[in-house]
Amino acid sequence: METLVLPAPAKLNLFLHITGRRADGYHELQSVFQFLDLHDVLSFTRISSIDIEFQCSDAQLDTPDNLVVRAAQLLQSYQRVAQGVRIILDKRLPYGGGLGGGSSDAATTLLALNQLWELNLTTDQLAELGLQLGADVPVFVRGHAAFAEGVGERLYPVQPTSPWYLVIDPRVHISTAELFQHSELKRDCVPLARETWQQQTTQNVFEPLVRQLYPEVAKALDWLVEYAPTRLTGTGACLFGAFESQELARAALARMPAQWNGFVARGLNESPVCQQLRQASTDNLTNQD
Ligand SMILES: C[C@](O)(CO)[C@H](O)COP(=O)(O)OP(=O)(O)OC[C@H]1O[C@@H](n2ccc(N)nc2=O)[C@H](O)[C@@H]1O
Numbered sequence: 001m002e003t004l005v006l007p008a009p010a011k012l013n014l015f016l017h018i019t020g021r022r023a024d025g026y027h028e029l030q031s032v033f034q035f036l037d038l039h040d041v042l043s044f045t046r047i048s049s050i051d052i053e054f055q056c057s058d059a060q061l062d063t064p065d066n067l068v069v070r071a072a073q074l075l076q077s078y079q080r081v082a083q084g085v086r087i088i089l090d091k092r093l094p095y096g097g098g099l100g101g102g103s104s105d106a107a108t109t110l111l112a113l114n115q116l117w118e119l120n121l122t123t124d125q126l127a128e129l130g131l132q133l134g135a136d137v138p139v140f141v142r143g144h145a146a147f148a149e150g151v152g153e154r155l156y157p158v159q160p161t162s163p164w165y166l167v168i169d170p171r172v173h174i175s176t177a178e179l180f181q182h183s184e185l186k187r188d189c190v191p192l193a194r195e196t197w198q199q200q201t202t203q204n205v206f207e208p209l210v211r212q213l214y215p216e217v218a219k220a221l222d223w224l225v226e227y228a229p230t231r232l233t234g235t236g237a238c239l240f241g242a243f244e245s246q247e248l249a250r251a252a253l254a255r256m257p258a259q260w261n262g263f264v265a266r267g268l269n270e271s272p273v274c275q276q277l278r279q280a281s282t283d284n285l286t287n288q289d
């Protein structure tokens, strides 16, 4: 029985600016995405029926509307695929906190099924399909750290430094939709040139609002900034500090107040899922020789 086992990494928004608003109410963003070496794990097994069977280690996400199931259904109907799959999601990433885990699971599903079902769709086609599932899906499909524009669909590969991060999940739920609608949200950032942006002169425009509305997140930001340059990722509530070494990040984690959840992870400019798929196809070619 053929089974593919693949990771789905988390992402950070190294900064997040809003440069305008589209007619449909969606916001034009500028951001830089970088991956983390922390990931969910998905396994994909071909089955004899055309069903999409799904199982998740987290009972709350073990539902038919999981992004993984929606990604598989989308691909199945787009290509009129007469094959099925059993997918098992080992959920390790905190969700709903700006780490993009759901989008990453969806992207890994598109990439995996393209291979398992032998569909031969291009990366551009998969990224376009992924955008229907969420704004953050295309960057995970493409697999390079990227400067993003539009709602996150115009992506340009970049090579930011890869520090060690201490990521804190303050265990607070934040509504992305509510923040995007807030009257005090800064929506007039001057567009940055992607060739010359510098982390120091950027911000996450949601941070002042999140500080005001969610005091626990403000507390975590104030705590972490004593150790390292600190930012919110996405619309929060997760935040990250950039450290020069794993040891320094771990030392800060050891002092972190117990009410928060924290982890240390390395920034990655290549997604491990794309690396693994490339490796698998090279192995296949070698085996055919
Ligand atoms: C903030 C980011 O995480 C940055 O990476 C993403 O842009 C958010 O993307 P996402 O989680 O897929 O967000 P969605 O679930 O699509 O959006 C939730 C809601 O936020 C608002 N929204 C979202 C993205 C965007 N560029 N403009 C918006 O105005 C919309 O009202 C939308 O209904």
Ligand SMILES: Nc1ncnc2c1ncn2[C@@H]1O[C@H](COP(=O)(O)OP(=O)(O)OP(=O)(O)O)[C@@H](O)[C@H]1O
Binding pocket: 061, 065, 066, 067, 068, 094, 095, 096, 097, 098, 099, 100, 101, 102, 103, 104, 105, 106, 136, 176, 234, 235
């Ligand atoms: N496979 C999945 N993993 C996580 N969440 C999922 C998944 N499928 C559906 N969801 C739903 O999507 C919501 C957002 O999850 P996700 O982890 O993608 O958001 P996030 O970390 O806030 O990322 P973003 O930066 O895209 O806002 C969850 O609260 C959950 O209800």
